[in-house]
Amino acid sequence: MRKSNDNNAAPNYFVASMRTYQLDPASAEVLANNARQIEMVLFLFSIIKGIGNAIQKVGNGIATWIQANNTSRELNAMPDYILDDIGISRHQIDAVATGKLVRELSKPALAEVQPVKAVADENNVDTPIAA
Numbered sequence: 001m002r003k004s005n006d007n008n009a010a011p012n013y014f015v016a017s018m019r020t021y022q023l024d025p026a027s028a029e030v031l032a033n034n035a036r037q038i039e040m041v042l043f044l045f046s047i048i049k050g051i052g053n054a055i056q057k058v059g060n061g062i063a064t065w066i067q068a069n070n071t072s073r074e075l076n077a078m079p080d081y082i083l084d085d086i087g088i089s090r091h092q093i094d095a096v097a098t099g100k101l102v103r104e105l106s107k108p109a110l111a112e113v114q115p116v117k118a119v120a121d122e123n124n125v126d127t128p129i130a131a
Contacts, residue, residue, distance in 0.1 A: 072097035 073095045075083070083089065088096055094102035 068097045068099075 041078065072093055075088075076090075078086075080090065083093075088101075092101055
C-alpha cells in the first residue's frame with residue numbers, strides 16, 4: 001500500500017495517485033489515514049493469529065505428553081506375562097508410550113486350499129454325493 005513505513009508520512013503518495021480521479025487533498029488525506037488504519041488492523045490480526053497458533057501448538061504438546069504419561073502408567077501397572085502377550089518388555093514401555101517404538105504388523109499367511117474331489121455313490125457314478 002504505502003511506499004514508506006512511517007505512520008506519520010504525508011499523504012503525498014496518495015494525492016499523486018488520486019489526481020487522476022480529481023480528488024481534493026482533504027479526501028486524499030482521509031483515504032491515506034484509512035489505508036494506514038486498515039494496514040494496522042491487518043498487522044494486528046496477523047500477530048493475533050500467530051499467538052493463537054503458538055497457543056495451539058503448546059496445547060497439542062501438553063495433550064501428547066499427558067497421553068504418553070497415561071499410557072506409560074497403564075503399561076507399568078501390567079504384570080510381565082501380559083506385557084509378553086502384547087509383545088513388549090518392561091524396558092520398552094517408555095518408547096512405546098512416546099511412539100518411538102513401532103512394531104510392524106505381520107499379515108497372517110493365507111492357507112493353501114486344496115480342491116476336494118467329489119465322492120460318488122458306487123451304484124450311480126454320475127451323481128455326486130458331496131462336493
